[in-house]
Amino acid sequence: MKNRTIIKTRFMLILFTGICFYAQSQNHSSAIEFLGGYSPHGIGIALNYDHHTSRTGFVQGGIYYSSNKAEVKESLKVSYNTFNVNIGYITNIYTSRLESIKLNIGGGGLIGYEEVNHGNGLLENGALLLDRSKFIYGGLALIELDIYINNDIGLVLRFSEYYHVNSDLGAFTLFAGVGVRYFLF
Secondary structure (H helix, E strand, O other): HHHHHHHHHHHHHHHHHHHHHHHOOOOOOOOEEEEEEEEEEEEEEEEEEEEEEEEEEEEEEEEEEEEEEEOOOOOOOOEEEEEEEEEEEEEEEEEEOOOEEEHHHHHEEEEEEEEEEHHHOOOOOOEOOEEEEEEEEEEEEEEEEEEEOOOEEEEEEEEEEEEEEOOOOOEEEEEEEEEEEEEOO
């Protein structure tokens, strides 16, 4: 099962790298960001590439991973992991007078994989697990606050809501994170 997870992770990193190289060939500013934070019943991390199409908007491609443990019964927890590749558009709705603080909203689509109990169909107590690992798809909505430290680095506070249309574990997943955005050029 670990080999499948490694293969999926490599595929997503290759896809992310391809998006970065394509966007860099264009004539607009670009940034890369890393966020870590809260996901329901666990933690989540996100790695994103931003391609600015104007002063007030940008296309964002990224990878999201969360590791969670959901409580099924009083003392029984089931682990599940979510891998998403997402692309969307983010636009600015507020900019401070000195342009050091920006408030953005955005949305987009996603595809990914939901791994339940590390692919094992049996729980610790011997019970059969009906939810299976599978590919998922859906959309996302987000709001973020950018605080620019200097011309190259900014602090990002983000709240994202992922909607997985065909998830067995719940359609909506919140991610609240903080991270760093580095402007490449």
